[in-house]
Amino acid sequence: MPDRYAVIGHPIAHSKSPLIHGLFAQATGQDMVYEAIDGGGEPGGFARALTAFRAEGGRGMNVTLPFKLQALAAATEASDDARLAGAANALRFEGDRIEAQNFDGSGLVRDMTHNLGLPLAGKSVLLLGAGGATRGALLPLARAGVARLVLANRTAAKAADLVREVAPHLGGCVVEGGGFADLGGGEAFDVVINATSSSLSGEAPAVPASAFAAAALAYDMVYGKGLTPFLKAAQAAGASRMADGVGMLVEQAAEAFAWWRGVRPDTRDVLARLTVPLV
Numbered sequence: 001m002p003d004r005y006a007v008i009g010h011p012i013a014h015s016k017s018p019l020i021h022g023l024f025a026q027a028t029g030q031d032m033v034y035e036a037i038d039g040g041g042e043p044g045g046f047a048r049a050l051t052a053f054r055a056e057g058g059r060g061m062n063v064t065l066p067f068k069l070q071a072l073a074a075a076t077e078a079s080d081d082a083r084l085a086g087a088a089n090a091l092r093f094e095g096d097r098i099e100a101q102n103f104d105g106s107g108l109v110r111d112m113t114h115n116l117g118l119p120l121a122g123k124s125v126l127l128l129g130a131g132g133a134t135r136g137a138l139l140p141l142a143r144a145g146v147a148r149l150v151l152a153n154r155t156a157a158k159a160a161d162l163v164r165e166v167a168p169h170l171g172g173c174v175v176e177g178g179g180f181a182d183l184g185g186g187e188a189f190d191v192v193i194n195a196t197s198s199s200l201s202g203e204a205p206a207v208p209a210s211a212f213a214a215a216a217l218a219y220d221m222v223y224g225k226g227l228t229p230f231l232k233a234a235q236a237a238g239a240s241r242m243a244d245g246v247g248m249l250v251e252q253a254a255e256a257f258a259w260w261r262g263v264r265p266d267t268r269d270v271l272a273r274l275t276v277p278l279v
Helices: 015-030 044-053 069-072 079-086 106-113 130-141 156-169 227-235 246-261 268-274
Strands: 005-007 031-037 058-063 090-094 097-101 124-130 148-153 175-181 191-194 218-219
Touching: 005 015, 005 044, 015 031, 015 090, 015 246, 015 268, 031 090, 044 058, 044 069, 058 246, 069 097, 079 097, 079 106, 079 130, 079 156, 090 227, 090 246, 097 246, 106 130, 106 175, 106 246, 124 130, 130 148, 130 156, 148 156, 218 227
Parallel strands: 005 031, 005 058, 124 148, 124 191, 148 175, 191 218
Antiparallel strands: 058 090, 090 097
């Protein structure tokens, strides 16, 4: 019998995870199946689906919205990345143990450094947003050697609160936080990352053009939307390179696959298949 894995979310029909992990399994010769599970919108749906999947012999799960916080709460063990993010996007089941990981940030860093060829050591990075996507990125970015992280959010107090919480865990990385209005002093950054959901609604965060002027990379975590309003603003302001989050999606999946199966798949073919031109 092949080993069973799944992704759980609500809704879930749009998920690329079954395709991605199916291709990874085929390329690496792993005897496994991977399915999509809708945890439903009713209270307790995630817990019931998790219990049933484990009882049926499931080995691991990817977790997407809106269940990432519940996944962390259900775990008996959690990585530093998951704890600092306050959420888990991957679970592994070993007997009575439920191990939790968050690979979103490591997938982001892997995409930027490996696929896009951008070393992060010593860079200044502007992260837009102060929600779960930003939280998940902070520790991996600090581990990659980023010298300075600036968090900007529509609500300045939320960014400042997040900075106070995470700063003790980021080693020598300088971290600051405030509102979009605080970016008006003309400072430019090496990398600007949109971790807000603005691109899903066809909007752009209120970031001054000066922030992009020297940027080696403008990165939108949203994927498959082409040249989003954020990326268009970065292009117009002079950012030298733009990227969306498809590489982050594929690389975080590869991290989970390696955690489960002990072999890290090559991601190039999957990336080529899923990449949408930025036009």
